[in-house]
Amino acid sequence: MQRTYFHVDMDAFFVSVEELYDPSLKGKPVVVGGRADQRGVVAAASYAARKFGIHSAMPLREAARLCPQAVFLEGHPERYRELSTAVRRVLMQFTPAVEMASIDEAYLDMTGTERLHGPAMKAADLLHKTMQRETQLNCSIGIASARVVAKVASDQAKPNGVLHVLPGLEANFLAPLDVRRLPGVGKITEQHLREYGVRTIGDLAKLTKATLGRKIGDGLAALIEKAQGRDAGGWYDEEIGADEEPKSISHEHTFNRDERDEAAMESMLARLTEMVCRRLREHQLHARKVQLKLRYSDFTTYTRGRTLERPTQLDAEVLEIVRELFRGNWEKGRAVRLIGVQTSSLEADSEQIELIPSAQETRLKQAMNAVDALRDRFGESAVSLASGMSARFRERTHENPAALPGKEPRAKRKPQE
DNA sequence: TCTGGGGTCCTAGGACCC
DNA sequence: TCTGGGGTCCTAGGACCC
Numbered sequence: 001m002q003r004t005y006f007h008v009d010m011d012a013f014f015v016s017v018e019e020l021y022d023p024s025l026k027g028k029p030v031v032v033g034g035r036a037d038q039r040g041v042v043a044a045a046s047y048a049a050r051k052f053g054i055h056s057a058m059p060l061r062e063a064a065r066l067c068p069q070a071v072f073l074e075g076h077p078e079r080y081r082e083l084s085t086a087v088r089r090v091l092m093q094f095t096p097a098v099e100m101a102s103i104d105e106a107y108l109d110m111t112g113t114e115r116l117h118g119p120a121m122k123a124a125d126l127l128h129k130t131m132q133r134e135t136q137l138n139c140s141i142g143i144a145s146a147r148v149v150a151k152v153a154s155d156q157a158k159p160n161g162v163l164h165v166l167p168g169l170e171a172n173f174l175a176p177l178d179v180r181r182l183p184g185v186g187k188i189t190e191q192h193l194r195e196y197g198v199r200t201i202g203d204l205a206k207l208t209k210a211t212l213g214r215k216i217g218d219g220l221a222a223l224i225e226k227a228q229g230r231d232a233g234g235w236y237d238e239e240i241g242a243d244e245e246p247k248s249i250s251h252e253h254t255f256n257r258d259e260r261d262e263a264a265m266e267s268m269l270a271r272l273t274e275m276v277c278r279r280l281r282e283h284q285l286h287a288r289k290v291q292l293k294l295r296y297s298d299f300t301t302y303t304r305g306r307t308l309e310r311p312t313q314l315d316a317e318v319l320e321i322v323r324e325l326f327r328g329n330w331e332k333g334r335a336v337r338l339i340g341v342q343t344s345s346l347e348a349d350s351e352q353i354e355l356i357p358s359a360q361e362t363r364l365k366q367a368m369n370a371v372d373a374l375r376d377r378f379g380e381s382a383v384s385l386a387s388g389m390s391a392r393f394r395e396r397t398h399e400n401p402a403a404l405p406g407k408e409p410r411a412k413r414k415p416q417e
Numbered sequence: 418t419c420t421g422g423g424g425t426c427c428t429a430g431g432a433c434c435c
Numbered sequence: 436t437c438t439g440g441g442g443t444c445c446t447a448g449g450a451c452c453c
Binding site for chain 2: 039041246251337
Binding site: 044102 | 444446449
């Protein structure tokens with residue numbers, strides 16, 4: 001059956017949200033991602049900043065060199081999440097089949113909504129206006145019979161436009177575009193494809209086993225099919241909105257200066273573990289896999305993990321494993337740039353083989369819920385488990401004085417209405 | 418200019434099983 | 436004289452996306 005997908009992509013989302021809260025930023029070169037002298041990259045750049053050659057994923061220091069007068073902002077993740085929820089609410093007015101693909105973009109399955117909203121272009125126009133009115137944010141919309149084509153179309157429609165690729169014309173629309181425009185083709189794949197003379201999506205669409213001179217793997221086969229204008233592989237084979245629960249939950253931290261002190265790294269690990277486990281509990285999930293990530297100062301990166309016999313969401317259990325992995329794998333004395341904790345193979349509470357929980361376990365769970373509640377009311381620093389405290393103290397005093405308690409008022413939670 | 422943080426999916430080798 | 440072979444789990448690494 002012929003389907004109709006919308007891909008809705010917010011224009012310069014982080015920057016636009018910042019402008020909402022501080023209209024004086026409008027028209028200025030604005031960079032969201034961190035201070036100009038920090039380790040980090042550009043998360044979003046205003047159109048004025050882009051004129052200087054600044055783009056996302058560029059190191060902050062380079063952005064500062066290109067445009068010293070730009071306004072550098074750390075950003076406000078809570079505000080972005082809040083606006084993202086508002087965006088989702090608008091989209092849900094048009095169809096329940098909405099899937100947020102990231103904080104600022106979504107896919108809508110609009111198949112069969114003509115009776116309700118009229119033809120696709122009319123619905124898109126209304127969606128565009130509703131989004132403006134209810135969030136004060138601009139978006140771009142791509143419409144097509146395949147999600148991958150809708151996504152490329154919204155990209156071409158930017159900024160603040162709508163592009164409808166008519167059924168039957170998908171391949172024609174894609175063919176002249178640079179192969180990098182196709183989702184899934186990054187720098188590395190582009191280089192590989194270049195060796196086979198592929199420069200445009202049309203070139204990729206024509207690849208066969210014969211022209212390639214070798215066997216085609218599943219990944220490349222899916223890529224070729226996408227280049228021909230059809231959804232293929234992985235997520236593209238599932239229904240919109242089928243995914244709700246996360247498949248992994250992780251936190252990581254890059255030290256502002258490379259770290260070689262064991263105690264400092266262990267307390268950071270404790271802190272990261274607390275954040276991860278807290279989110280596991282929020283989602284009512286238990287993790288069966290725990291992974292440690294280490295990146296040394298030369299950027300070589302290692303992950304070491306373990307599968308648990310029994311899934312968990314408890315700080316102490318996860319931290320014990322993380323510690324063992326760290327002690328068993330960190331080369332003593334070698335300077336560490338980044339450290340991280342990841343959980344995966346997540347299972348819902350109900351899937352747990354519920355042996356009768358021991359009284360001790362029940363008490364522990366109650367205690368964790370109490371800790372989470374305290375943190376809700378008084379901030380993350382209110383309650384600390386294990387050795388997370390000293391890391392927090394270090395970060396706040398030496399590396400980030402602005403974050404000292406009292407100096408940085410925590411965002412107040414809105415009372416429930 | 419040294420390169421964030423949070424994710425998803427794919428690959429590939431070895432173990433194990435039928 | 437040597438070759439089975441497919442499915443699934445586990446682990447680690449890597450490409451890619453916003």
